[in-house]
Amino acid sequence: MTSRLHVLVPCLAFFLAPLASRAAERPARIVVDPGHGGGQDGATSPTGVLEKDIALQIAQRVREHLEKELGAQVLMTRDEDVSLPLPERVEFANKQRPDLFLSIHCNAMPTRRTRARVQGLETYFLSASASNATARAAADRENAEAPSARASRGDSTLAFILDDLARTETHQDSSRLAYAIHPKLIAASGASDRGVLQAPFYVLNGVEAPAVLIEVGYLSHPEEGSRLTRADYQEKLATAITGGVKAFLAEVRKRDAPRNPAVAAPAAP
Structure with missing residues (x-):
């Protein structure tokens, strides 16, 4: 019986290994959030192009690439002008319950x-305080649509501590997500590098997943605003x-x- 087990265990490991590998490589679930929409236009270019439209166009391209290149399951907070x-x-x-959240x-x-x-x-991740005046101004502008005051949650001190610990990672x-994306954006676009920054963006606060907000360029700048409307440039960004x-x-x-523990060699029969 012992000799049969010695043969069976390696066979089981052989057949189970591909299953474990596929489980580790399951498709990522990603939420993509095009900023603004509907009555909220966002920024405006010198020629009248609206941020809500550019954000949606780039977000749709990002979804297409994530699905095609990564096999990801991508969900949009909005996929039309609402x-x-x-x-x-x-x-x-x-x-x-996404693996990560991208706001454009x-x-x-x-x-x-x-x-x-x-x-x-600029690429942002959440912080209680802004990295600099630029980051504060960006957060203030994007937070203009947020509720003026938040209702008190009434959580206990213990619940707050546990929640804070859960959010640390x-x-x-x-x-890490911000620093993974930002250099690739700079390299692909040739745009000015204004850095990875931190700011208290409302839309990032409370998302229970790694979350970043990407300011893909200044729509108010005459040249950059024009580039952001071009399909080829949007493709580079996506x-x-x-x-x-x-x-x-x-x-x-x-x-x-998971790290597989070392397996001792079977004892001689």
Whole structure:
């Protein structure tokens, strides 16, 4: 009987190994969030192009690439020009139990002088405080659609602590996701590198998955605003975002892969 087990165990390992491998490589579930929509136009280009339209176009391209290149299951918070309050975006995302969350936006400057001068890409992850004045301004602009005040949750101190501990790893992975995507965006687009930044974006707060907000460029800049409307440039951005997501998922899966304990050699019969 012992000799038969010695033969059976390696055979079982042979047949089960591909199953374990496929489980580790299951399709990722990703929520893509095109900013604004409906009555919320967002930023406007010098020629009247609206952020809500550019964000949706790029998000749709990102979905296509994620599905085609990664086999991912991609869910959009909106796939047409409709209004969707920020709390509903967060609620929708959490119901999907995603592996990660991507929010797509365009930036803008408020004055004629800064509109003519400021351009470039920024990638954000959540923080209670902004990295700098630029990050604070971006968060304030994107948070303009948020509720003016949040209802008190009334959570116990213990529940708050447990929730905070649960979010620590998610926050760290949000940082990793941002740093995986951002350099690929800069390399693919040739845009000015305005860095990976942190800011208190409402749409990132409460998402129970690694989450980033990508400002794909300054729609208010005459040249960059024009580039953002071009299909070939949008394709570069979508391909770069997909490449960053692919690199991030590979890193996380490698980190989280179960480590097989060493198996002792069978005793001699």
